[in-house]
Amino acid sequence: MKKLKERWGIHSNFQLVIIFIVFAITGSSSVYVAKPFLEYVNLDRAHFHEGFWGGFGYYTLRILLIFPFYQVLLIVIGSIFGQFKFFWNFEKKMLNRMSGGLLFSSTKK
Template sequence: MEKLKKRWGIESNFQIVVIFIVFGVTGSCAAKLAAPAADLIGLDKEQLSGWIYWPIRILLIFPIYQVLLVFFGWLFGQFQFFWNFEKKMLKRMGLGFLFN
């Protein structure tokens, strides 16, 4: 636990618990919101092959997750941690130009 606190620049165990809760809530909500998002863009599980539907739906989860991560981080009082986490992750994916 101490290694994680040092790596993330966190001082308390409570902060780690809050961060884990934010990750969990964000993942669950992003997965849940992917279904209405798929419906919104016209993806229908009944009309498409599973080989097409599921990869597209998983790709939909990614941007939803990014937005929700910062939102829930703010809601739980950890905005700065998750904003920095988000920028770092997107820079590693080659999308750092979004923050310049």
């Protein structure tokens, strides 16, 4: 845990526990939100049941939707728990790595 705290730049075990709780809530919430969203835009599982894609298309789309929901919810839930700065920096670092350094290029490493 000491290495993780050093890597993330945090000092207290309490903050580490809060961060773990935020990650857990965010992961569960993003999976939970994707299904009603697909139903809202009229792309529920019944629409994918027939045809070539079947359930594969539905679950592929749902998994692709989970990622942006996760990004937004991480910032929102992190803010609710008073950890906006940590999660904003975490998001910038993650998106910068995924973009090959094209986004947030001025972010300190």
